[in-house]
Amino acid sequence: METEQENICGGSCSGLCCTKIENLSVTIGSTKILENINIHIHCGELTALIGPNGAGKSTLLKAMLGDIKHTGKLQFLDEKGKHNDNPLIGYVPQNLNFDRGTPTSVFDLFAACNTRMPVWLGSTKKSRNKVRESLASVKAEHLIDKRIGALSGGELQRALLALALDPVPDLLLLDEPVSGIDQNGLELFYDTVSHLRRDYDLSIILVSHDFDLVEKYADRVILINGTVISSGTPAEVFGNKETSKIFGMSWFNNRAVCEKDGGGAADNA
Amino acid sequence: MLDFWYKLLDSALPFQWVQYEFMKNALLAILLITPLFGILGTMIVSNKMAFFSDALGHGAFTGIAIGAITGLVRPVFSAVIFSVAFALIITVIKNKSRSSTDTTIGVFSSIAVALGLVLISFGGSFNKYSSYLIGDLLSISQTEIVVLLFVFAAVVVLWLFIFNKLLMVSTNKSLASSRGVKTLPVEMIFTSMVAVIVTISIQWVGLLIINSLLVLPAAAARNITGNVRKYTFTAVIISAFSGLSGLLASYYMNTATGATIVLISGIIFFISLVFKNKFN
Numbered sequence: 001m002e003t004e005q006e007n008i009c010g011g012s013c014s015g016l017c018c019t020k021i022e023n024l025s026v027t028i029g030s031t032k033i034l035e036n037i038n039i040h041i042h043c044g045e046l047t048a049l050i051g052p053n054g055a056g057k058s059t060l061l062k063a064m065l066g067d068i069k070h071t072g073k074l075q076f077l078d079e080k081g082k083h084n085d086n087p088l089i090g091y092v093p094q095n096l097n098f099d100r101g102t103p104t105s106v107f108d109l110f111a112a113c114n115t116r117m118p119v120w121l122g123s124t125k126k127s128r129n130k131v132r133e134s135l136a137s138v139k140a141e142h143l144i145d146k147r148i149g150a151l152s153g154g155e156l157q158r159a160l161l162a163l164a165l166d167p168v169p170d171l172l173l174l175d176e177p178v179s180g181i182d183q184n185g186l187e188l189f190y191d192t193v194s195h196l197r198r199d200y201d202l203s204i205i206l207v208s209h210d211f212d213l214v215e216k217y218a219d220r221v222i223l224i225n226g227t228v229i230s231s232g233t234p235a236e237v238f239g240n241k242e243t244s245k246i247f248g249m250s251w252f253n254n255r256a257v258c259e260k261d262g263g264g265a266a267d268n269a
Numbered sequence: 270m271l272d273f274w275y276k277l278l279d280s281a282l283p284f285q286w287v288q289y290e291f292m293k294n295a296l297l298a299i300l301l302i303t304p305l306f307g308i309l310g311t312m313i314v315s316n317k318m319a320f321f322s323d324a325l326g327h328g329a330f331t332g333i334a335i336g337a338i339t340g341l342v343r344p345v346f347s348a349v350i351f352s353v354a355f356a357l358i359i360t361v362i363k364n365k366s367r368s369s370t371d372t373t374i375g376v377f378s379s380i381a382v383a384l385g386l387v388l389i390s391f392g393g394s395f396n397k398y399s400s401y402l403i404g405d406l407l408s409i410s411q412t413e414i415v416v417l418l419f420v421f422a423a424v425v426v427l428w429l430f431i432f433n434k435l436l437m438v439s440t441n442k443s444l445a446s447s448r449g450v451k452t453l454p455v456e457m458i459f460t461s462m463v464a465v466i467v468t469i470s471i472q473w474v475g476l477l478i479i480n481s482l483l484v485l486p487a488a489a490a491r492n493i494t495g496n497v498r499k500y501t502f503t504a505v506i507i508s509a510f511s512g513l514s515g516l517l518a519s520y521y522m523n524t525a526t527g528a529t530i531v532l533i534s535g536i537i538f539f540i541s542l543v544f545k546n547k548f549n
Contacts, residue, residue, distance in 0.1 A: 067446040091447035098440045102315045105496040109440060112433040112497075113448050120308075120432055120501035147495050148440070164447075173447070 017043040017078045019087070019171050019203050024072030026056070026063050033059050035227045037072070041171075041220075044201045046194055048208045048218035048234075052246055055225040057207040058094055061173045064205075065091055076170055087171050090164030092157065094175035094207070100149035106159050107131050107144050113163060134166040135159065138192055154185030161192065165200070172196070174206040186210060190217045211238070211251055271297070271411055286520050291407045295526070298409045299512040301421045302470055303482075303530075307508030308428060309463055310487030311501055316439045320371060321359065322463055323480040324378035328355035329468035330476050331385030333401055338388050349468045355381060356464035360456050404475030406516070406526040420469065424462060435459055436497065474527040482527070485534035486511065492541040507537050 024037040034056045041047050051057050063070040076087035098104070108119045110131040117124070128144070135141040138158040143151060151159065164172060174193065181189070194217045197204050208214050214221060214234060221237040223229045223246070230240050237243055244252040274297055278287050286292045313322050332351030336344030359377050363370050389398050434455045437445035442452050463483075471479055486508035487500075494500040515530030522529070 062443050062446075065443055065446045067443045067452075089447050091444055093441050093443050096441045096444075099315055099317055101491060102439075103491050103494040103496060103500040104315070104436065104440065108436065108497040112436040112440075113444075116433070118429050118432040119436060119497045121429075122498050145496070160444075163444075 017076070017170070017201075017203065020073075020075045020077075021064070022073040022075065024060070024063060024070055024074070026059055026068055026070045028068075032226070034063065034070070034224075037224065037228055039222060039228065039231070041203045041205060043203045044197055045219040046197050046204045046206060046217060047220045047222060048206050048214040049222050049224065050208055050211070050214065050237075051224040051229075057224060058175055060224065061091070061175055061205070061207060064171075064173060065089060078170065088167065088169045090169030090172045092160045092164050092172075092174045096148070096156065096160075098148065102147070102149055104148050105145050106135070106148055106151070109148055109159075110134070110163055110166070114166060130166075134162045137165065138162045152185075153181040154189070157181060157185070157189055158192070161189070165196065168200055168202075170203070172202050172204045174204065176206060176208050176210070186213060193217070211255075215255075271414065286517070291409075292516075292520065294409050294411065294414055295406050295516055296513070297414055298406065298417060298473065299516055300509065301414070301417045302466075302473075303486075303508040303512035304505045305421060305424050305466055306470075306482045307486045307490075307505035308501055309424070309466060310483045310485075310508070311490065311497075311504050312435055312439060312459060313463065313483055314487040314491060318463075319480065319484050321374050321460070322467060322483050324359070324374045324381070325352055325356055325460075325464050325467045326471060326476045326479050327378045327382040327385070328352040328464070329471050330401060331355075331381045331388070332468065333398065333471070334385040334388040337398065338391070345469060345472060348471075349465055352464040352468045353461045356460040357457055360460045361453070364453055364456070401471060402476050403525060404471065404473050404479075404527050406473040409473055416469070420465065424466070427458065427462060431455060431458055474530075475525075478527050478531045481531040481534065482508070485531065485538050489534065489538040489541040492538075492545040493547075507534065511537060 019039075019041040021037055021039040021041075024034060025032070026034040037060060039047075049057050049060065059068060062068040064074055074087075107123065107128065111117070111119050111123060111127055114130070115127050117127070132141050132144055135144055138161050140155065140158045140162060143155055143159055146155075148156065148159070161174070164174075176186075176189075190213045193204060193206065196202055197219075206218070208218075215238065218234055220231065221234045222231040223237055223240075223243055225246060229242055229246065230237050238252065238255065271294075275290070275293055278293050278296070313319060329348050329352040332348030332355075333344040335351055336347030339347065355377065359374055362373050362377075366373065434445065434450045437448060437450055438452045438455050445452050445455075467479055467483070470482075474482060487504045489507050490500050490504035494503050511530050511534040515533045516526055518524070518533070519526040519529040
C-alpha cells in the first residue's frame, strides 16, 4: 500500500513533497457541489483555483480542511517521502463573518490559535514577541493591538496570512476575498504569497478571481466547475476554449489583444 | 458552611439590611452569579447569540413544567436536563442545516414555550408557576448557594480550558478547523454551559429578564474595550456592579430585584454608548 501511494505521488515529484486529492466529492442535502475532484499539487508551487460563481472553489478548500463532509481522500507526502494523512494546513478564509464591533485584537486572535493560556487572563511578553515576529513577516507588526473589526480588508488578509504561516504549514490554502481589497493591496498580497512559496517551499492553493494576477504569479491553474474542467500552466488553461466559454469572452478577447500589443498593454488592462 | 460569610458581613457592614439572612444570601448569590453572566455574555454577544440565549430561557421554563407534572420535588433538576438537551439540539441543527439560525431557534423556542404553557395549564395550576416569569432572588436558600458555588467553580475552570477554542470558532469556523479545533463539540459545551446557568438562575431572576442580564453587561463592555482581556473583565465588573447596586436599590425602593439590576445595566449600557467612539 505504502509503495503504491508513493508511486502515485512520487511519479512526478520524485522525492519532493506533494499533496494529492483523490476522488473528492461533496454533497450537501441533495445538491452535488463537487464531484470526483482529482488534483495533484507540488510544493514550492502556487496553484490558482479558478471557476465561475458557485463552482465550489471555497467548498473544496473547506472540504480539504475537514470542515465540510466529503468523500474521497486527501494525501500529503512530505520531503522525506513520509506519508501523512493529517497535514498541517494553514488557511486564510475568504471573509470573516465575525461581528465587526467585537473587541478581539489581532494579538488575541494569534494567542487564541497558538497558545494555551486563556486569552482573557492576559498575555506573556514572550507570546507578544512571537506574534509581533510573525506579523513582521507580512509587514504588519503595527497591527498587533488593533481590533480585527477595525482592520481594512487588505490589513485583515495580511494578518490572517501571517496567522496561517504560524506555525509553518505543510499546505497553505488561501481564499481570496471577492471585495474589500484594492488593487494595490491585492498585488502586495500576491507578491508576498509568491515569495512565501520559495522561502518556505510551500504548497499553496489560492482561490482567485483576478486573472491578470493569476497569469502573472501562478505556476499552475486549475479550473473547476463542479469538477475539474482543465488544469495546467496559466497559458494552457487560459488558452483553452472551455475556459473562455465558462467565463464569457471579454477578458479573453482583451488578453488576446494585449498579447499582440506586447507586455506593456497587459499591465494597463 | 456559610457561617463565615454571615459573620464577615455582620462585622464589616454597618447597614440595617445586613441583619436579614435573606439579604446576606442574596448578596452572596449575586457575587457568584453576576460574574458568570458577565463572562458568558461576552461570547453570547460576540457570537450574535442573544436570541439563542433568550430561547434557552423558554426551554428552561418547559423543563420546569415537565418536572412539576412528573412530580419532582425540585423541578429545576429536570429543567436543567431539558434545557441542556434543548440547547444541544438547536446547536446541532444549526450546524447541520442550511436554513437561517434565526428561524431554527424561533421554531424551537416557540414550540418549547407553548409546550411548557400547555403542560402547566393542564392541571389548572398556572398561577403556581407564574413566579418563574419574574423570579425572586430573595428566596434563595443556603443549599442553593452551595450549588451555585460549585457551578461557579465549574464554569471558571471550563472557561480556562475552552475559551481560546471558542474565540477561534466565533471568529471563523473554518479557520478554527484548520487549527485542529473540533468546532461542534466546542459549541455544544458552550451552549450547555449557558443552558445550565440560565436554567438555575431563572427561579431567582425570572424568565422575562434573564436574557438582559446576559446581554447587557457584555454589550456595554464591548463598546468601551479593544481587546479580549479588557472585554471580559469590564463585562464582569459591570455585571457585578449592577447586581450589587440593583440588590440594594431594590431593598430600599421595595422593587423586584432582577428588574432593578437590569435597569442599572441598561443605564450603564447607554453611558457606554456615549464613550463608544473613543474606542473605535
